[in-house]
Amino acid sequence: MDTDDLLRRGLDWVARIAPYDLAAVFTLDEDSRLVVRAARGHLASQVRGHRIDLANFPTLREALETRRARAFTEDDHRHGDGDPFDGVLDLSPGHACMVVPLHAAGRSLGLLTLDRAHCESYPQAVVDQVETYGQILGLALDNSDRRVALEHLRAEELERARESDEVAAGYGVLERSVSPAVRAVAARARRRPHRNAE
Structure with a gap:
């Protein structure tokens, strides 16, 4: 299962705990921005690729730093940072x-956000359950990303081995040359990588 499929399944599963119209996983990029990596729900098509600059959302930064989930209130939306999807979705405060x-x-990987058009805050008991689920999802995301990185490293190593075999085959042709000078150059060239590796 690839990472995107893992996130899609994870977002589908969290609906059993907390119903939503939109569930999104934001991951952190190198510029400390949050980028939607996966989204589910009937509003999902409107937020794909959405980016948030953390400098504009102190409450999101706080959630990342404290590693605590929180439900936003109407006051947070009206008088705080606003909603992460302001300007993209037209949801009431x-x-x-x-x-x-x-x-x-x-390490912080990003955020899971859940939104529902219904005007009622998520109960604290539900927030606590989803926070625990978020810890599991974070571990699964980290494990998946590491697996993908290892697969890339393995592919690179196999490519280097293939290139090395091709070079070695080329040395073999030169080492069978009738010219003693060519055979000597090939022998020196074959030994050089070993000295560099040391």
Whole structure:
């Protein structure tokens, strides 16, 4: 299962705990921006690729730093940072909204957000359950990303081995040359990589 499929399944599963109209996983990029990596629900098509600059959302930064989930209130939407999807979705300030940090191995990976058009906050008991689920999802995301990185490293190593075999085959042709000078150059060239590796 690839990472995107893992996230899609994870978002589908969280609906059993907390109903939503939109569930999104934001991952952190190298510029400390949050980027939607996966989204589910009937509003999902409107937010794909959406980016958030953390400098504009202190409450999201706080969630990442404290690693605690929180439900946003109408007051948060009206007088706080606003909603992560302001300007993209037209949700009322009183809509149900939850932000859940994703982390693993001592590093922040991003956020899970849940939104519902219904004007009622998520109960704290539900927030606590989704926070625990977010910890599991963060570990799964980290594990998946590491597996993908290892697969890339393995592919690169196999390519280097293939190139090395091709070079070695070329040395073999030169070492069978009738010219003693060519055979000597080929022998020196074959030994050189070993000295560099040392």
